[in-house]
Structures are given as C-alpha cells and as structure tokens.
Amino acid sequence: MLLGIPEVEGNNAVQRNSNWNLFRDDYLSAIQTCFTLGFVKEQRPDTLKAKETVAFEASLSSSLRNMKSGQRVVFSTLGENNGNGYDASSGVFTAPGSGVYIFVWSIVSTETRFSSTALIVNGKQRAVNQCNSKKANNDSCTRTTVVKLAVGEKVWIECVQDGSAIDDYKSSSFAGFRL
Known part of the structure; x- marks a missing residue:
C-alpha cells in the first residue's frame, strides 16, 4: 500500500498512475480549499535562506x-x-x-x-x-x-x-x- 492507495501487482502501471493521479488531484483540491477558506496563507517563495544577512x-x-x-x-x-x-x-x-x-x-x-x-x-x-x-x-x-x-x-x-x-x-x- 502506497499513501493509502493499494499497490497494483504486475505490469499494470497505468492503473498505478491513475490511482496516483487521483490521489494527487484530491490532495491539491484539499490544499486549494484550505487557501480559499483562509485556513492557510499563501506562501511566497523566499529568495534568501533564513540565515542570510539582509x-x-x-x-x-x-x-x-x-x-x-x-x-x-x-x-x-x-x-x-x-x-x-x-x-x-x-x-x-x-x-x-x-x-x-x-x-x-x-x-x-x-x-x-x-x-x-x-x-x-x-x-x-x-x-x-x-x-x-x-x-x-x-x-x-x-x-x-x-x-x-x-x-x-x-x-x-x-x-x-x-x-x-x-x-x-x-x-x-x-x-x-x-x-
């Protein structure tokens, strides 16, 4: 079992990719919902490491x-x-x-x-x-x-x-x- 998704045996890579894509889409949808509702603030990428001098x-x-x-x-x-x-x-x-x-x-x-x-x-x-x-x-x-x-x-x-x-x-x- 990988990330809550049953692993598919054999050469059925298409089924495994489909399961992964569904999981990823559900995850991204949940993250977007949290942003929309204001539970999580949007993160901007830092161009500097936390310890670098400014x-x-x-x-x-x-x-x-x-x-x-x-x-x-x-x-x-x-x-x-x-x-x-x-x-x-x-x-x-x-x-x-x-x-x-x-x-x-x-x-x-x-x-x-x-x-x-x-x-x-x-x-x-x-x-x-x-x-x-x-x-x-x-x-x-x-x-x-x-x-x-x-x-x-x-x-x-x-x-x-x-x-x-x-x-x-x-x-x-x-x-x-x-x-």
Whole structure:
C-alpha cells in the first residue's frame, strides 16, 4: 500500500498512475480549499535562506529643498546592500526575504528649516520623523521602526509636509536590516 492507495501487482502501471493521479488531484483540491477558506496563507517563495544577512545603508547625494508632500526621498549613495533589497535609483527597499526588519532614518535640517518624513510600507504610512530647526541652527532627527515584512513587500521614505528641506545630505541616511 502506497499513501493509502493499494499497490497494483504486475505490469499494470497505468492503473498505478491513475490511482496516483487521483490521489494527487484530491490532495491539491484539499490544499486549494484550505487557501480559499483562509485556513492557510499563501506562501511566497523566499529568495534568501533564513540565515542570510539582509542589511542596507544609503545616504543622500545632495540637499533637498522645497519638497512636496508625497515626494519620495531617494538615498542614492549606497554604502552596503547585503541581500540586494535596496534600489538606490528609486529609493525603495524590497524585502528579499520574510521576517522582522529594523529601519532607521536620520534627517538633518539647518538654517531655520523643517523636515517631515515618514516610513512608508506598501503605500501606507508607518512612522513619522519630524525635524524642526526653527529655534536652532542645526537639528538632526532620527527615527527607528520595527516592521514585519513578507517577501516582495516595499518600504521607502517620503516627505509628508510641503516645503520640507534636508540640508546636510552627508549626515542624512536610511538603513535597514532583518533580525
């Protein structure tokens, strides 16, 4: 008996294949029913092994002034990109593996300016970082956020207030890593 199906004796391979096909079809049908009813979440294939390092760090290549709400902040000077999840041309991190991630971004405003940015996960605002140097000559603001991501989910930083400015581009950065 093989997998609950009686084994057919002799050269009757057609009967054995037919039994196997029926079993496989019933199994696939049961799995699809479980997905449809929500008992099992669809699994996306991980492009990375669980132990592989995912980490990136990038900074701005120039100052940004008079930013518009919804404008993506592109940290285009790439320091590290283990796992190849960060795209320095678009400013978007795409999770190459599922897991819990830590994201940190630092923004520097100078000369009585302000900056309001947010971490965006799949198009939804997750955390805000507001920097206001109106009463000081230089203000550095850093925000850290923990996010659980599935493979392929996207994360970026964007401006959330018109007129925001990031002046010290060498000190302004975006980094993330998987725990």
